[in-house]
Amino acid sequence: MTSAAQPHSPELRAAARHLGRRRFLTVTGAAAALAFATDLPTEGVAAAAELDAHRIKDDPFTLGVASGDPLPSSVLLWTRLAPAPYQPGGGLPKERVTVHWELAHDARFRRVARRGTVTAHPEFNHTVHVEADHLESGRRYYFRFKTGRWVSPTGRTRTAPAPGSRPGALTLAAVSCQAYHDGYFTAYKHLAQDDVDVVFHLGDYLYEYAVNATGGARNYTDRTLPAHFNKETVTLEDYRLRYALYKSDPDLRAAHAAHPFVVTWDDHETENNYADDIDENGNPPAEFLLRRAAAYRAYWENLPLRRPQLPKGPDAQLYRRLTWGRLAQFDILDTRQYRSDQAYGDKAHAPGPESDDPRRTITGATQERWLIDGWRRSRALWNVVPQQVTFSQRKLDLTAQAKLSMDAWDGYRASRERVLAGARSAGLENLMVLTGDVHVGYAFDIKADFDDPASRTLGTEIVATSISSGKDGADKPANWDTYTKANPHLKFYNGRRGYVTVGLGSQSARADFKTVSSVTTPGAPIRTAASFVTEAGDPGLRPA
Structure with a gap:
């Protein structure tokens, strides 16, 4: 695929959706044995017999509860029934269950x-998505689920x-990047106790890589993980088990029980x-679209997402506005x-004709278009863009023709310039980009010309480090001097694990970068590594 090539034809996607609807599908390579339904069973039409919930002998709420995408009068509630979560199907028969x-x-x-009541369908791996509506705006609520004699934890x-x-x-x-095999999710323990209104997950909720019997860097001595985790996720069942x-x-x-989440994938x-229907190994796009359909389906099943985000085969509209x-x-x-x-070739490279093709x-x-049109209609003081990969320019060395990441916005500079031109034309005064992906914490000033430190500051970018990916990390990674010298708009760089909180107010916004000293051993304390403030109407980060 050439650098400027557009996504493959709708016919290819339609073929993947058609194949996905088939109850049994046999294809070669990565897409073997993929089977799923594309729509929730309609009311009164059951694709499976009903299970008497009182026959469930073990606690089915092993994976907890979650909520997400809060609206003024509605919030999404989630759970999954899985008395044996490490088994295919979660230990339940292929029967629907009333919850x-x-x-x-x-x-x-x-x-x-x-x-109310809702049905946990086996076609959706007994996950439950409740769009609780007719609620009071700006209110805190508590929620729980019941089935048979079992009651879920309270969310x-x-x-x-x-x-x-x-x-x-x-x-x-803001959180991102939680590789199970790289360490414990200690930062989440602290986040659960933190006083925040909402959590934005910016991608890499799970990793497709194999997890060995001892949990990788977790180095379990008191348990052994099943062998089916020790392989890369490919099929729908693989992805479902990995979420479990x-x-x-x-x-x-x-x-998840403490705060509503707003999620997006990377x-x-x-x-x-991957890029659209191109994977990293050069497999046929039709084959990769089948794998993508499985991954997207499992993502929707296991996260607190509303029905408009339900995938149709290999496609899902995840972008949305709150x-x-x-x-x-x-x-x-x-x-x-x-x-x-x-x-x-997705390698770090100096910008050139291929990367800068308009x-x-x-x-x-x-x-x-949706993003820029939304900015033009916005009445908000702060316009915040939660997304995946580094938005600001990030030179990787000190040479005259410095290399940039081709997977980040640096590899799509015309795309970035169109977006920033849209922000300027919309008259945005307080643009903030939230980013994940890179397993470090950054704070950037977004510049009109990244190569001119004196150019106008258009907004701020706050990059959340990983929850566990990259293992323990360091306060000053080996390339700290290089990056800070090459990028004068970079105001903060830290390589530990953790998360960032952002307080938005009527006069200013404050970002607190919170880190833990270790994730390869559990229970590390948390500290605030640095804090920055940006004033409303005067973009630019200053130490708090």
């Missing part, structure tokens, strides 16, 4: 606000403020550094599904 849910004003459920969530309201403050957390492994982590479950939820009154607008991007193939895109034309 009861409750949403209350108090943790003891004495003042129930909403309740805590909240709704967004009313449209047009002017909330005084919002505190968000990740969600069995108690710290991840605690964070590459590893499917396969490393608001927090008139304080903030969040435009959540997908920079993986629609992008042109990486230039120069036809290249990291968002796709439709999403790019």
Whole structure:
């Protein structure tokens, strides 16, 4: 695929959707034995017999509860029934199960606000997505699920403020990149106890790589993981089991139970550094689209996403917009599904004709228009863009023709310039980009001309380090001097694991980079490595 080539034809995707609907599918290579349904069974139409929930002998709520995508009068509630989560199917027969849910004003459920029933379908691996509506805006709620004699853990969530309201403050957390085999999710233990309103997950919720019997760097001595985790995820069952492994982590479950999440994917939820229908190994696009369909399906099943994000075969509209009154607008991007193939073989490379072809895109034309049109209509003080890969220029060496990452926005400079031109034309005064991917914490000033430190500052970029990917890391990675000298708009660089919190207020925003000293051993304490402030109407980061 040439650097400026556009995504493959709709006919290819239609073929993948058609194959995906078949109950049994036999193809060669990576897509072997993929089978799934494309739509939730409609009310009154059951694809399986019903299981009497009182026959479930073991706790089915082993993977906890979650909530997400808070709206002013609605929030998404999630759980999965899996009494044996490391087994295919979670230890349940292929029968549907009735699940009861409750949403209350108090943790003891004495003042129930909403309740109902929902069906956990085997076609969706007995996951449950409840769009609880008719709620009060700007309120905290508690929720739980029941089936048979079993009651789930209690979750805590909240709704967004009313449209047009002017909330005084919002505190968000940004997280990314949680390779199970690289260490413990200790940062989530601390995040579960932190006082935040919403968590943005910026990609790499799981990794497709094999996890050995001892959990990789976790080096278990008290348990042995099943052999089916010790291979790369390819089929729908592979991805489902991998989510079960990740969600069995108690710290991840605690964070999901404590706060609503807003999620977007990057590459590893499917396969490393893929671009649209091009994988990293040069497999036929039709074959990769089948793998992508499996990955996208498992992603939707296992995360607190609403029905509009339900995939149709290998396609899913993950980009979407949320608001927090008139304080903030969040435009959540997908920079993986629609992008042109990486230039120069996806190797670090100085910019050139291939990477700078103006036809290249990291968002796709439709999403790019949606983003800029949304900015033009925005009434929010802060316009925040949660997305995946580094947005600001990041020179990797000190030479005159410095290399850049071809997988980040640096490999799509025309795409970045169109987006920044859209921000300028929309009159955005307070643009903030939230980023994951690189397993380090960065704070950037977004410049009109990254090669001219004196040029106008257009916004700020806050890059959240990984939860565990990259293992323990270091406060000053080996390339710290090089990066800070080569990029004067880089105001902070730290290589430890953790997360970042951002407090948005009517006058300013504050970013606190929080890190742990170790993830290869559990229980490390957390500290604030650095804090920065940017003033409303005066973009640019300053130490707090």
